[in-house]
Amino acid sequence: MVFGTTHKVKTHRLGRRRKKGGNRMVVAPWIVITLVCVLVAAGLTWGFVALMRAGCSGAVYRVSIAVAPSVFGTLEDAALEWEATEPEASNGQCIGAEIREVTAADASRGISGGWDEKVLGPLPIAWVPDSQAWVSWKAADDATAGYVAADPLVLGKAASVLAVPASKAAELGWDATPPAWTDVLTAAQNGTVALAAADPRASTEGLVSMLNATGDGAGGFSEDAMAAWNGAIAAGTVLPDADEQLEAYNTDPDPTQVITALDYQVEDFNTVNEPADPLVPITPAGPSVDAVATYLVLGGGWVSDSDAAIAEAFGDHLKTAVDSGAFEDSELQAVEDPAAALAQTTPDTVGATVKSWNVGREALHVLFLIDRSATSDSETVEYGGESLTAGDAAVRAAVDTVEGMDPTYQAGMWEYGVGADGDQPYREVTDMAELSDDNRDGLIQDLLAASENSYEGSAPLYDTLVAAYTYMNEQSADGALNVIVVLTNSSQDQSSSGTAEETATALTGLGGSTTVYTVGFGETDPANLTTLATATGGAYIAAPADGGVLEAIGGS
Structure with a gap:
């Protein structure tokens, strides 16, 4: 049941079917004619009444609303129910809401700039994150504070918990007396437990857990607690979200693991997997920040007054459901005091916490x-326990690196060879973009597709590198480390306009903060690749046989 409405399902009748044929009642023709006339008249009357009662007209104009996956289904049902009431704009136009599933982390990053419409759909007019903490994060940034100025509607909450194996919870007595966060972090640092944290920059459960672990107990932030949190996760593991941590536990159960999660994630995990050592959701003692799901109309420059009015009308529909107690979502608990729930994550506190977390x-x-030149296909090397062409090994190394990168990192890909793009010696295959799930998958597919390409002649690395260096300097952003990773087995570049030394001088002259790392496969010439890399403060790396490029460039 959604918003108190029971969805009707067709009944499956068990009674006997009527027999075909048999005795039939004979109906006089005049009765049939009379009945037809009555039905026609009734139809005309019904049509007139329907016309008189018709509300909006024309195709439905819908505004886009970005909704976190955990509440996507419920909001989609709500939009359908609202649209069934035939809401209309002031000009009589039919209006509605297009619910699009976007994680709170992806929406938060996209709202800050660089929204990917191909992946995420149109820029949203309203936003439904599964934690108000994301909204406070945006409000703490001067550049985006005005985007989330509207008062949010509280839809419900999920509790931030630690998923602890039942055996370990009983051993430590946490099942009977929950520990404070300080006790949890101490236990993680001394090895009593291993903290398996979700990334605060990529998941709601990670962000809310960090806010709880680093709070000062009075709604503020503690630097000492942040230091303890950093020490605890350094001794444990950090993965993008709780789902990955839970899957890792399911694959290889570790009774010492303590996983940051939301309450419904633990319940779902136990129900689906039925582990031998089930996970117990434990809420650490003391003040606790919940993941409070909210609905808010955005105020960015892309939001017109008319679109905002439509989003606000849908918000009124939601508010009626919430106020009446009809709003129900299986993964959210009701909130008795919305004002207090919103006060748990103020922009000042969230801003200070995130700023401290981002330091360093x-x-x-x-x-x-x-490198997709003919040279890359001419040599066989060992990579990952397989014999591959140097070019395919380079692709595999890039894929492995992308898979290990943080979701908040950005990556793109060019391939190069003589004639790769007409008269240009390189082809810009994948634009730089943050590694959301869809973007990561897209980049990996582009990398694998590169294995099908091969260009004649030698590798025009030098000209390609100068163009790429200029491009990356243009992409530079505060707080970001720009890196070019060259993967090649070429020993000499006989296609470019200059020498390795001249190219190194050109790179130095371009300035900027981009760093070049050159990764050599097979019988490549390290001297030329070293010259290019060191001119930018980078280094030459002999291709690891089992990956490890990310660690070599300091990105792990």
Whole structure:
């Protein structure tokens, strides 16, 4: 049941079917004619009444609303129910809401700039994150504070918990007496437990857990607690979200693991997997920040007054459901005091916490240059326990690197060879973009597709590298480390306009903060590749036989 409405399902009748044929009542023709006339008249009357009662007209104009996956289904049902009431704009136009599933982390990053409409759909007019903490994060940034100025509607909450194996919870007595966060972090640092954290920059459960772990107990932020949190996760593991941590536990159960999660994630995991050592959801003692799901109309420059009015009308529909107690979502608990729930994550506190967390964590922006010249197919090397052409090994190394990169990092890919793009010696295959799930998958597919390409002649690395260096300097952003990773087995570049030394001088003259790392496969010439890399403060890397490029460039 959604918003108190029971969806009707056709009944499956068990009674006997009527027999075909048999005795039939004979109906006089005049009765048939009279009946037809009555039905026609009734139809005309019904049509007139329907016309008189018709509300909006024309095709439905819908505004886009970005909704977190956990509440996507419920909001989609709500939009359908609202649209069934035939809401209309002031000009009589039919209006509605297009619900699009976008994680709160992806929406948060996209709203800040660089929204990918191909992946995420149109820029949203309203936003439904599964935690108000994301909204406070945007409000703490001067550049985006005005985008989320509208008062949010509280839809419900999920509790931030630690998923602890039942055996470990009983051993430590946490099932009977939950520990404080300080106890949890101490236990993680001394090895009593292993903290399996979700990334605060990529998941709601990670962000809310960090806010709880680093709080000062009075709604503020503690630097000492942040230091303890960093020490605890350094001794444990960090993955993009709780789902990945839970899957890792399911594959290889570790009774010492303590996983940051939301309450419904633990319940779902136990129900689906039925682990031998089930996970117990434990809420650490003391003040606790919940993941409070909210609906809010955005105020960015792309939001017109008319679109905002439509989004606000849908918000009124939601508010009626919430106020009446009809709003139901299986993964959310009701909120008794919305004002208090919103006060848990103020822009000041969230801003200070995120700022402290980001200290020393530069975002990594990587452009891969993949050698697809004839040279790359001429040599066989060992990579990952397989014999591959040097070109295919380079692609595999790039794929492995992308798979290990943080979701907030950016990456793109060019391939190069004589005639790769007409008269241009390189082809810009994948634009730089943050590694959301869809963007990561797209980049990996582009890398694998590069294995099908091969260009005649030698590898025009030098000219390609100068163009790529200029491009990356143009992409530079505060707090980001720009890196070009060249993957090649070429020893000499006989196609470019200059020498390795001249190219190194050109790179130095371009300035900027981009760093070049050259990765050599097989019988490549390290001297030329070293010259190019060191001119930018980078280094030459002999291709690891089992990956490890990310670690070599300091991005892990």
